[in-house]
Amino acid sequence: MSIRLTLFILCISLIFLIYILRNVKTHTLSVRNSLLWIILLAVIILSVGSLPLLERIAHFFGIETVSNMLFFAGFLFLMFICFDCTKTISRQNEKILRLTQELALLEKKYEDDEKTGLEK
Amino acid sequence: MKVLIIVPCYNEEKNIERTIEGIIEKGYDYVIIDDGSKDASLEIARKNNYQVIHLSNNLGIGGAMQTGYRYAARNGYDVAVQIDGDGQHNVEEVEKLIQPIRDGLCNMVIGSRFIDNKGFQSSTMRRVGIRLLSWLMKLFSGQEILDMTSGFRAIDKSLIRRFSDRYPSEYPEPVTNLQVTKLGYKIKEVPAMMNERQQGRSSIFGIKNVYYMLNVIFQLILIQLSGEN
DSSP: OOOHHHHHHHHHHHHHHHHHHHHHTTTTTTHHHHHHHHHHHHHHHHTTTTTTHHHHHHHTTTOHHHHHHHHHHHHHHHHHHHHHHHHHHHHHHHHHHHHHHHOOOOOOOOHHHHHHHHHH | OOEEEEESSSSOOOTTHHHHHHHHHHTTTTEEEEEEEEHHHHHHHHHTTTOEEESSOOOOOHHHHHHHHHHHTTTTEEEEEEOOSOEEEEEEEHHHHHHHHHHTTTTEEEEETTTTOBBBOOOHHHHHHHHHHHHHHHHHOOOOOOOOOOEEEEEEEHHHHHHHHHHOOHHHHHHHHHHHHHHHHHEEHHHHEEEEEOOOOSOOHHHHHHHHHHHHHHHHHHHHHHHHO
16 A cells, blocks of 8 residues: 555544544543444554555455455444444434323323313 | 223314223223324313323323333233324223233233124225235234234233333334234123214325324334334
């Protein structure tokens, strides 16, 4: 990998890292959700400087080139994040359902109490 | 026995008054669950001083019915009967649904179109689909239920408690039929006449029918495979 490419990847990773940290600071992104992205960036930054290691790993998995392995790893990572998002959406749907039901039941109880109060 | 009729209602401004007046005439306790209707259903209900629970978000039939079951559980009802707000079900037949529960014969009673084959029978395509669901039900649980998608159902206290806690958001009727049978609850079917919807369109129509069927079949298979309870 050329020095220029290494620097380019490092720069992009650093900008992304700063962006994530800023989002955490302004509470747009929770610490828990930022962790996965920070780990990804750490892996990228560490692996950029160690091409021979990457080559060895690619060879171990029977993947011909390092770039192919990186594409595959990226794809897996995005799949994982996507699945995690779907899970979160399902959980949140359930919470919204419960909240809506509880709100409606409370509203009904309030109306009923008001009516009986008036009758008394 | 305290009986509550739960009337899920989504955009039923043309039917709701007729349905509720019929229930009031018979003297049953009832509650309308307005599932975030966009038409005047809620205003009509409020204007007439009907018992109504208003959901601020549209939760779908499962979420709406579960709200009704929770209301029934909190207010100590022994039996909950579902009657759709679109005038499909006959309030005169509610007694037939409650009787087997009163006699302690079962936990759930389904009003079925396909025992006497009287009244509105729904389209051919839908009937084929429903027959397929019945076949799967029989295959997976050994229990025969002819009208798997019927919403005209009565349940006892034990199921009110269970459904308040867990009730599927989508396709609740066929899914719960299989779930509760596998858990050992008893279901009985009684003949019931259904009317064609008086006004408006059913929420399941056209291509959605096929999608509906595929989804339900998939869920039934999942229940069978996972032994979900």
